Amino acid sequence: MHELAVTKSLLDIVLQKKEEMNLEKILSIQLVVGKMQNYEEEWIQRYFEYVSEGTPAEGAKIQIRYLPVSFACKECGTEFEYNVKTDDKILCPSCGNMDCKLLTGREFYIESMEAV
Amino acid sequence: MSDIKLIDIKQNILSDNDNQADIVREDLKKKNTYMINLMASPGSGKTSTILQTVKNLRDEIKIGVIEGDIESLVDSEKMKAQDIPVVQIRTGGACHLDAPMITPALDELMKEELDLIFVENIGNLVCPAEFDIGANLRVMILSIPEGDDKVLKYPLMFSVSDVLLINKVDTVEVFDFNKEKLYERVKALNPDVKIFEISCKTGEGISEWCNFLKERVNQ
Ligand SMILES: Nc1nc2c(ncn2[C@@H]2O[C@H](COP(=O)(O)OP(=O)(O)O)[C@@H](O)[C@H]2O)c(=O)[nH]1
Numbered sequence: 001m002h003e004l005a006v007t008k009s010l011l012d013i014v015l016q017k018k019e020e021m022n023l024e025k026i027l028s029i030q031l032v033v034g035k036m037q038n039y040e041e042e043w044i045q046r047y048f049e050y051v052s053e054g055t056p057a058e059g060a061k062i063q064i065r066y067l068p069v070s071f072a073c074k075e076c077g078t079e080f081e082y083n084v085k086t087d088d089k090i091l092c093p094s095c096g097n098m099d100c101k102l103l104t105g106r107e108f109y110i111e112s113m114e115a116v
Numbered sequence: 117m118s119d120i121k122l123i124d125i126k127q128n129i130l131s132d133n134d135n136q137a138d139i140v141r142e143d144l145k146k147k148n149t150y151m152i153n154l155m156a157s158p159g160s161g162k163t164s165t166i167l168q169t170v171k172n173l174r175d176e177i178k179i180g181v182i183e184g185d186i187e188s189l190v191d192s193e194k195m196k197a198q199d200i201p202v203v204q205i206r207t208g209g210a211c212h213l214d215a216p217m218i219t220p221a222l223d224e225l226m227k228e229e230l231d232l233i234f235v236e237n238i239g240n241l242v243c244p245a246e247f248d249i250g251a252n253l254r255v256m257i258l259s260i261p262e263g264d265d266k267v268l269k270y271p272l273m274f275s276v277s278d279v280l281l282i283n284k285v286d287t288v289e290v291f292d293f294n295k296e297k298l299y300e301r302v303k304a305l306n307p308d309v310k311i312f313e314i315s316c317k318t319g320e321g322i323s324e325w326c327n328f329l330k331e332r333v334n335q
């Protein structure tokens with residue numbers, strides 16, 4: 001797995017932002033992760049503690065907001081969530097149409113950070 | 117104590133990789149070369165598919181290979197034995213290829229003029245799905261012995277692939293594989309995916325896949 005590389009690039013981004021904005025210390029980082037991704041809050045936190053040691057991001061809390069896998073019906077526009085681990089059909093709960101477009105589920109980005 | 121500020125970032129965590137991937141794609145475009153990111157589990161038939169495709173198309177298209185799967189040189193040797201230009205990436209135990217790894221390999225391989233490059237990614241259905249390597253087409257292989265429920269376990273891979281090759285269809289009787297079920301699951305998650313059923317052993321379906329590929333490369 002590539003947790004280490006991913007957490008390093010996360011650290012790079014927040015440290016750069018800290019420099020740009022002339023801040024002192026990063027307190028927390030908010031991530032958005034789609035349910036199709038395989039990222040657990042616990043291990044991101046653990047790796048982040050390791051890579052951020054001795055930097056102004058040391059001790060920062062990682063907070064993940066998970067986005068469900070969701071689709072929009074191409075016929076009537078209804079948006080609905082879907083559990084990819086089940087074998088259910090992907091079909092519109094309003095009109096029964098099966099032609100739907102993926103809306104969320106693949107995200108992996110930094111939304112914001114808290115800093116002083 | 118100064119006030120706590122909430123700072124908006126909205127940046128992809130893998131944005132460095134994505135930027136490098138865009139650079140790779142621009143380079144390829146300048147040289148008029150098409151690149152495929154070939155992803156699958158170990159043993160599903162990545163190497164066999166490349167060899168079959170080259171055999172079928174080599175009179176019409178000049179094809180090269182970047183080998184990323186494990187560090188042994190077995191797959192590279194198979195390519196060399198067929199006179200296929202090949203560059204091996206030293207992955208050092210990584211679980212996926214990324215755009216910065218591809219760049220130097222591509223520079224070396226592109227010393228000759230090529231129309232098409234296959235990148236044999238590391239055998240794994242999880243990590244390679246997350247990393248754009250600058251390819252024009254993402255192709256994944258699912259082989260019959262792996263089972264028809266893989267979509268449920270690795271949805272991201274099935275969601276990001278442009279093409280799904282179902283390999284080893286010669287073994288479908290043995291493994292009790294429900295093809296209808298698989299199509300249903302995949303099409304739901306990824307309605308635009310192109311699916312080809314192939315066998316690298318019997319050659320079934322290879323010409324359909326190659327015709328599709330030829331059209332893409334010549335576009
Ligand atoms: N029966 C059958 N075996 C295949 C087929 N394609 C590949 N194989 C065998 O599967 C094994 C793994 O293939 P390989 O191409 O090395 O897989 P890779 O690890 O994904 O590169 C080899 O023993 C191949 O001969 C196929 O279509 N049918």
Ligand SMILES: [Mg+2]
Pocket residue numbers: 162163164185191236
């Ligand atoms: Mg191989």
Ligand SMILES: [Zn+2]
Pocket residue numbers: 073074075076077078092093094095096097
């Ligand atoms: Zn609808």
